[in-house]
Every structure is written in structure tokens, then in C-alpha cells.
Amino acid sequence: MTTSTMQPETEQSNDPEAALTALQSAPFILVVDDEPDIRELLREILEDEGYTVETAENGATAREAHRQRRADLVLLDIWMPDIDGISLLKEWSVDGQPPMPVIMMSGHGTVETAVEATRLGAYDFIEKPLSLAKLLLTIEHALEADKLARENRGLRAISDAISEPIGKSAVMQRLKEQVRKLAEHETWVLMIGEPGSGQRILARYLHTNSPQHERPFLEVHAGSLNGAHAQEELFGVETREGKINYGILEQVNGGTLYLNEVAEMNEQVQASLFSALESNQFYRVGGKQPVALNVRIVAATREELEQLVEAGKFRRDLFYLLNVVPVQVPPLRDHREDVPELLSFFTNLYVNKESLPYRHFTVAAQNRLRNYDWPGNIRELCNLVQRLLIVGSGTEIDADEVDTALGSQKQMFETGGFRAGFDLPLRDARENFERAYFEFQLEKAGGSVGKVAELSGLERTHLYRKLKSLGIETKKRGKEKV
16 A cells, blocks of 8 residues: 655644643544554654554454543544454444544445445545545544534533623623633632522633643533433443443543532442542443543532531532632622623624524613622523513613513512522522422423423433422423423
């Protein structure tokens, strides 16, 4: 097989610490090819381009490399002496798709082979002799597509459109500066704040400003890990036949894992997670060999974790492991001067994203909203803007319309026992509010749990558990809509 000589120009860093950081955050590519010249040529080119590379000369070594570490991308030759690449692609696939982008390579490919590879989930098919320009461009596109697919899985498009915390108040400027400084280091962060105050946006902002910004960012609601398959979800599964289903920790390896509402994890999950994070390694369910772990944890909670620790409801060792740097996320009522900017931002966002008619908040309406307490924080403001754009008419939103919208909201809180719950312990008062909130949302959504999950920002299985814990029976509303 002929190969062209390719000499990419690179600059080498003389800073060992910077080089190590770049190596840890670089995408990991596995090259599988039985021709030594091609393997080493690809290693040299890809390493010069800043990737971390491992090579395998046959199917057996490729299987072992696949078992040891999840690659971000695989370059897979079709014709090899022990097993062909198409068979490996089938073997590695889970639910009909490989767990990472796979680019097939062949010097003797046919149209039928290319079609078969694509049908089995391969990202692309490249013929030998390899074109450097095409190869590098295909790798770049494949990695970007995979990153977006994983990051957007279960995330809402509206919140993803916010690239950084919104607001020019002194409170928000100090908060953003603190997060940017933390981003420069690999320290773990615990964000404490009321629901809807913007913890996820801050977590994404921290990741975007970190050296690992090219690596995955993955959000997981900690309460969703309490099910029967929590271990499989976190750590993955390895069968006796060598089939591997990578878990959350391997999917986000090298990047940032955002654990939302970390206090909702049960004791067993807390213990398993602590063991993995403390030792920087874990075992897949059914696996015999440890898997190295390199992940940054950003945890968020509305709870006072120290109180839960003292009450025996949260592991002390896990608390100290997560609470390296605590960040207090202020409620919206503590930076009310940002309300006009938030109103403008979400108005333009919904007009552009959902093609809603543009409506302008009058100065009186803005002033009314600046003086509102916002118990639901930024999420409540976002939902209010959306509702006013959908149900209102005319080009202006005046103070009377705002008062009407806030009045119905206030009535919902009061009839749900929210005001009357001020004399209750915090946990009981919050339970009363959550019950009233979900009752209201279910009525508004006509009993559709799917719609309520979307509106509340909760993963559906977690929402079902939440409704059950609150004693809310969805079936009583007639035939449940999902």
C-alpha cells in the first residue's frame, strides 16, 4: 500500500505543566491498522495535531485497548488478519450504534462495504491512500458532532443558548470573576443556591473557561441515579463476551461532570461515587480490571449539606471530597438590577428560537418586576417571559398585564400552602410548595408528565419518582398523557 509523505508544521511547548494539561485534555484517538507504516504515520500526524494517540495492529489488541479506555474516536481498518473491521464495529456497538465516532479505512473498499459500515453506525468511510486534509477535517467534524450529541442529550435548548451568566450588577460581576479564576485550576466546585438561580449556567461557564473546554461537559441529575441500574449508568457494563457499554464517568472522561442536586443521591450511590472519585479509578459492572478516571466534578445543591451530614443523610467523606471550593449562587432578589437585562435577553431568545411575536416591556412593567421577590429565580423569570409572549397581545407588556400574571402566580402559591408554610421546617415547607407546583403544572399540561418534565427541567424518570414521593397520582387525571 502506498502512502504519501506528510510533514505538518508544529510548535512544541517548553512548559512541561502546560504540556501535561494539554495532553490530559486532548481527544484520545485509537488507530487500528495491520500495516506498521500507516499506524506510525497516523500516530505522528495526529500527535502533531495535538491529539493523544494509541495504536493497535490487529483485532485482539484493538479489543484490549477498547476495554481499557473509551476512545473519543477510532480510525478502523477493514481488512486485518484476525478479524475484520466491520465485525469489530458490530461487536462494539450498543443498541445499533458504536459508543464513539468510528471512521473506517480501506484500500480495497467497495460501495457495498461503505454502505454496510455506515448502516452499522460508522461516521464515515475513507479510502487509502489517505488524504491528510480530508482525514483531519473528517476527524474534527466527527469529534464535534459527538460532543454536541452527548452534551445536548437531555438538555434544554433554551438554557444551552446562554453562554455565560447574564447581568452587569456588582454581584454578578464578582461571581463571574470568581468562576473564571476557579476555571484556571482543576479544583472541584460545590455550588450552593436556590433552584432556578443559574447553577447550571455557571457550571457550563466554568467549563468553557477551563483548559478542558474542548472536552465533554455532561449534566446528570443526581436523583436519577437512585434506580436499580445506577451502577451500570455510572460505571458502565462489561460482559463476559467482551461487549462494553460505557457509563457516565467514561463518557465525560477528561471533561466536566455537573452533578445537579447532589443531595438527592441515596447512600449506596454516594458510597460508590466516593470510592471512584477518591481512588481515581473504578470497575465496570462485570469488569475485572480497573478503569482510570480523570474528571472534574462540579456539584450543585439547594440543601445545606453540612446539616445533612450531621443528620446522617449525606456521607461526610463525600461532602469533604466535593466541597473543595464552595460557591454561593445568589438568588435573583439579591441582584434585582439585572432584571431588565434578563427580560430583554429572554424576550429576544424566545422570539428567535420559537418564532414568538416580539413584545416590549414598558418601563413601568420593568420596574414592577425589579421589585418582585422572584421565589423561582431566573427560571421563573424565563417562564414568565415565555407565557406573556404566548398568551398576550399587542406590542407592549404594561404593568397591569404583569400584575395579572404575577397575581395568578401568587394565588397558586397561596392556595398551595406556600405562604402558610412559613412556620414549618424548611423541608416540610418545600414539600408543600413542590406538591402545589406539580399539581398546577399537571393541570396546565392536561396530565401530560412529558410536558411537565420539559417545563420543570426534570428528567422524566426522576419526575415520576418525585410525583410518587409527593403522593401525586397522575392516573387519577384520566388517561395519562406522555
